[in-house]
Amino acid sequence: MRYNRQIILSEIGPLGQEKISKAKVLVVGAGGLGCPILQYLTAAGIGTIGIIDFDVVEASNLQRQVLFGTSSLGQNKAEAAKKRLEDLNNTIKIQAYPYKLNYQNALDLFHQYDIIVDGSDNFETRYLVNDACILTNKPLVYGAIFKFEGQVSVFNYQNGASYRCLFPNMPKKEAVPNCSQLGVLGVLPGIIGSMQANEVLKIILGIGTVLSGKLLCFNALTNETLILRITKSEKTIFAILNAKDEFHKTHLNVDCKTAPTSISINDVFNKKNIQFIDVREADELPKIDLFDVVEIPLGELEHRLDKISLEKETYCFCQSGTRSEQAVAVLRKHNITNCYNIQEGASEIIQSLKV
Template structure:
C-alpha cells in the first residue's frame, strides 16, 4: 500500500518565514506528513481565513484551524449564545449564555494557540460587506444555517475569485463541498436557485444530532487546510453526503453548467415564503390578540408536548403536527369556531399544517401565526423565548 500523497495542486497561500524551535515542536506532526512538511506549515501560518458562523459548524472549524496555527482567523456572527446551543456548539460554555458567539473564538485561541490572530466580527454577512470581506481573506468557510447566506457567500466567492468551503447540516445528515471559482463549479452549478426559506425546516425546527456538527465541521477544516497547503484532492466538483443514522457516505460529482450565466454582481437574498401549495393567510401576534378579543377563535399549537412545557400561548390547544397530518380536520373540534389559527415555534410547522388542512376546509377562516410562539412572546410579553 503506497503512502504517497495525491498529486498536489497549486497552494493557495505563500509560506511565512522559517519556523522557530517552538513552532517545530508544536507542529511536528504536520512536518512529518508527505506533501505538508515545513513548507506547508509555513503556508498555514501565513493564511488568512474567514469563517461565517460561530455555531455548530463554526466550533470544530475554529478549533482545528486554531490548533493548526492559521495565521489570521476572522469569524463573522452577530448572534449571542443560547442554552439550546450548548448541545452541539462545543466552543461555547455555560457561562457564555447571553454573550457574543464570536467572543468564544477569541477565548479559544487564547487557551489553545495564542499565536493565532482572531478577528471577531459581530455582524451578519450582507450585500454591503460581503465583497470586501471575501477580498480581504485567502479563503472563506461558510458554516451558516440559512439558504440566503449560503447563496450570498457563493456569489461573493465567484465575483472575487475566493475559494469557498461549504457545509450544511439537517437532523442526522450533512453535506460538504468546495466551490473554487479558480478551477471548478460553484453552488449555482449544483443548485441554480435559492430554495424557498421554509422548504426545509431550520435546525431549531427540525433538530440536529449534536455530534454530527463535529463530523461535518472537521471535514470542512480539512478541506480548508488542503486548499492552503496544496496537498491532496479537494471536494471541488464533488458533493460529500453523510448519513449518520445509516453510517453511510456518498460522493456525487458535478460540473460547471456551460449554459449558466456567470455571477457578476450580488442580487437579492431575502428569504421568501414557500410558494408550494395554496396560499395561507398570515397573522402576527398583535393581530391574533385582537382576533381573540372578539371570540370564536381557536389557536392550535402543533409543536411537541415537551416544547409546550417550556412555553405556550395561553389558551392554545395542543394537537401535534403528526396528528394534524394524519387525521386532518378530524383531529379538531370546531364547535363555535370561526377563526382557526395554527401556531408552532416560528411559523414553519404550522404553515405545513395549514397547507394540509386547506383542502376540504370547512367554513372557518384558516390562519397561520407568523413568527410562531417565539414571536408571540416577543410582541405580547416582551420576552425572548429561546430553546
C-alpha cells in the first residue's frame, strides 16, 4: 500500500519496487542537499540507506535542512536524520555513521553500498568521494550549489566520466567560499537534492537517461537549465586507480593544500636543475636567449611531452602568464607535477634579467 503510487507506474511496477527495496545507498552529508535526498529515498523504500555526517544541527541549518526541527538542535546530523527517517519509513534499514568520512574509512564503507550520493559541502570531501568511488567502482550521484545555482551529474557510472574529468584538480581552499559564508536560499538545495534522488532511482530502476557524461547547470533565478557534455579522461581515472596503495595513507587536512602553480621570475633565478618552456607560437616576440629555452606552443604541448625532461623542474612562460598557466594545468593533467607557471610575461622576464 505504501508504494502503490509508484508501483502503478508501468515503468516501475512490482519488479521495480523490488529493485528499490534491494538497493543500498550511502549519502555523504546530511545537510542542505542530504536532507531532500534522504527524505525522498527513504519514502521511496530504498532497502538500506547509510548516512555519514560528523556535524551537529545548528539553528542556522533549519532554513534548508528540512529533516531537522527545534528538537534536533545540538544532535549529530546523521543520528538526528536517522530518527526522523525511521518515523517516515520503518520498513527499511537506516544506518547512521556519526563521524567524518576520511581516506582511512571511505573504501570499507563504500564497498557496503551500491550507489554513493555526494551531499557534502567542501572540495576535500568531494575529491575524496570521487576517488573512493573510482577505487570501489561505485556510481556517484553528484550535486553542488553556489548561491542561486546548482550542478548535478552522475559520475563513474558504467565506465563513464568522473568528477576529475570535469574538474581535474582541487581548487585552493580559500578560492571558493561555501554556503555559510555566501548564503543560500533554502529551496535551491531542495531542488538540486531532489534531482540527485531522481538520478539514484533512475539508476536503480534502469529507466530514463542518467546524467552520466553530462553536467546539468540550474539557475534558480532564471529557471535556466543547461546540460553540458563531459569527456571522460582515461588518464585521469587511471592515475587514481594507479595510486590505490597510497589512498589510505592520505590525510584529509594535508590534502586540502594543493601545490602552488605560479611563481615570480625573481624566485626562479637561484634554482638549479630547471628547464624553461616557452609556450608561445614560434613567431611571437621578444625571444629570450639569455638562458636555454625549449619552445613548445601551448596547442602542441600535449603531443610533445617527450621534449620535457622529468628530472628537471619545469617553468613555463608566455606573453602574459595566461597561456603558461594553462600549460601547467596540461602538464599536471599528464602527471608532470614539478612544473610551475612564471607569472610575468616574456618582456617582463627580460626586464628582470637586466636588473
